[in-house]
Amino acid sequence: MKGKPTSFDIAHLTGVSQSTVSRALRGSPLVSEETRQRIKAAADQLNYKVDKNASNLRSQHSGTLALLLFEDPTADDSHINPFFLSMLGSITHACALRGYDLLISFQQLSDDWHADYADSKKADGIILLGYGDYLAYCDKLQKLVAQGTRSVRWGAVLPDQPDVSVGCDNLQGGHAVTTHLLEQGCRRVAYLGDASSHYPEFFARYRGYVAALQEAGINADPDLQVDAIESTEQAGYTAMETLLERHVTFDAVFAASDLIAIGAMRALADRQIKVPEQVAVAGFDDIPMARFLNPPLTTVLQDTKLAGETLVDNLLQLIRREPVETRLLPVKLVPRRSSQFGSR
DSSP states (O other): OOSSOOHHHHHHHHTSOHHHHHHHHHTOTTSOHHHHHHHHHHHHHTTOOOOHHHHHHHHTOOSEEEEEEEOOOOSSSOOSOHHHHHHHHHHHHHHHHTTOEEEEEEEOTTSOHHHHHHSOOSOSEEEEEOOSSHHHHHHHHHHHHHTTOOEEEESOOOTTOSSEEEEEOHHHHHHHHHHHHHHTTOOOEEEESOOSTTSHHHHHHHHHHHHHHHHTTOOOOGGGEEOOOSOSHHHHHHHHHHHHHTTOOOSEEEESSHHHHHHHHHHHHHTTOOTTTTOEEEOSBOOGGGGGSSSOOBEEEEOHHHHHHHHHHHHHHHHTTOOOOOEEEOEEEEOOGGGOTTOO
């Protein structure tokens, strides 16, 4: 045999047709396991390598998934929410295990990214991370779906959404962390985060907070809710300053994200208000730095490994034109010292 081995050489060596070799190397269920192993052994013997470009051209698939990251305001030049960094790693790993390459692209929410990817052949489908104001973003999602682009989104799970999404149980998470603060003896729990349908994940956390208060016989005080739309330390710092300027009493703070909680803790420290001795603080996300703060931050864990795997698997099901449903993933309360109210 001269030159590079081909699938015809494998067919000759194993006594099967070339089409059977192609199916076996693609993992087709039409080929028995015994035949597949025999073909694989022959391919290894001949040092045969699948030509991915030719295979993709024949199947009209690129073998690539696109990940669109929408820029977030950050204290550094990364423009990536630290929570998404963990998910980025899990998505990359999940793609590799499933034989797909991953194309990562930064996008501005104001750009026509939905149009740019509708006609692109660079990827078989896209994963969307981050979206800002959902009501403004939803129109672009509807256009993306109408254009037939296969996509899945990490974010809020809503009854009237136009697309397939994967998200965490924000309502249950908000309820769990508020219940935890009440169990520490707190009675005046403030909420730092948006409480409107423009930011449905924060809104669900707020609704969980309100439900937990009501179950304890406490009415939510509107003076204890301060908008923090961006998930940043600065937004948390500013929100806490606003709360303090209202001169209302509070003994705990539930921040809609860990970054907001970190900013709030900095503002409290600047006023010589001790955490947790005077004010208990809790966040949401369990970003890596949360456990290394002083005091370590009580928060709600979102399983980024499971989230990344689910996003990739759901997208591959869409690409294969299989039925797929939006999924709501469980969350877990992670108590740490920042919420041990009144501790010495």
